[in-house]
Amino acid sequence: MLEVHGLKKRYGRKNVLDNVSFTVQPNTLTCLIGLNGAGKSTILKGIMGLIPLDSGTVLIDGTGSKDAVAYIPDLQTMPGHMTVGDALDYMNDHYADWNGETAESLLRTFQLMRTDVITDLSKGNQAKFNLILGFALDRPYLILDEPLAGIDIFTKEQIAWIFTSEFMEGRGILMTTHEIDEIEHLIDRVIFLQDGRVIDEHDAEEMRELHGKSVQDRMREVYAR
Amino acid sequence: MSYEFDQRIPVYLQVIALFKQRIATRELAPGQEIPSRRELAAQLGINPNTAQRAYKEMEEQQLITTERNVPSRITMDERIVEKIRSELLEAAVTEFIQSVQAIGAPLPEVVGKIEQAYANRGKQHA
Known part of the structure; x- marks a missing residue:
């Protein structure tokens, strides 16, 4: 279990994160949903220890180590002049828990070529490439920052396939998004953020079962008030 | 798919x-x-x-x-298969009756319509 307890962060007089707490269970897809500026990316960076927090703790299976977490930010981390193949080899050389078989399998499914130069990839293909970087690390937790942002609907469906695949198994995934239409039926749990606070939290199936509402319906209620 | x-x-x-x-x-x-x-x-x-x-x-x-x-x-x-079938049929009929009753159509007229529609479908498929 990935636990986030009481994260607080201020920039000047603004509360960017105001006592944020939640958990990500193994074997679930949890979505952090919020409008732009709600604090989604800040939470992910906070979890990974990439920015200093004013207070709060993050525990991953009971420890403070981040070794069990793969984090994919919403920008390209690999130098653009590299080819896809070079980048995957680089990962293989530097990470002991890199799974080359998973990488090759995803490369075929997403129809990316090892010879493709990263900077020449379309936005959709860059997103696919980024997902490979995360999913090919054999780690029980995966954090994805806006993996579907600005991508056309067909590519989104191709990418969403990964959340129906065997590569999901045994993983707890936390992803941020502000658009959920194409992936709503794939999500196990939703956490709604506003102005750095968790304002609502649901099991997606339970919300449908008990309230007859879709995640979208709830999103409208939450953010329209 | x-x-x-x-x-x-x-x-x-x-x-x-x-x-x-x-x-x-x-x-x-x-x-x-x-x-x-x-x-x-x-x-x-x-x-x-x-x-x-x-x-x-x-x-x-x-x-x-x-x-x-x-x-x-x-x-x-087979009992379970038959039970599923009758459950589904019952649910479909209940839903149908609700929409027909909302219009206030009397039973004989509804039955007549059903028989006619069934006969027409049969012809189309033949």
């Missing part, structure tokens, strides 16, 4: 409904092997956890049987 799900109804219940329909029409025959959870998730485009939950529920309702180390199968119990 991806299936269109209603986002306001639990996905696992929609998966069960899909199975019930196919069992009732015998598109899925008694004793037939069904896809693994993983295969089902990929086929329907759903989260593997949801596939798992649907199978668990179907096991509890005895729609499918699972033994160790072999693929799950559709029940061989």
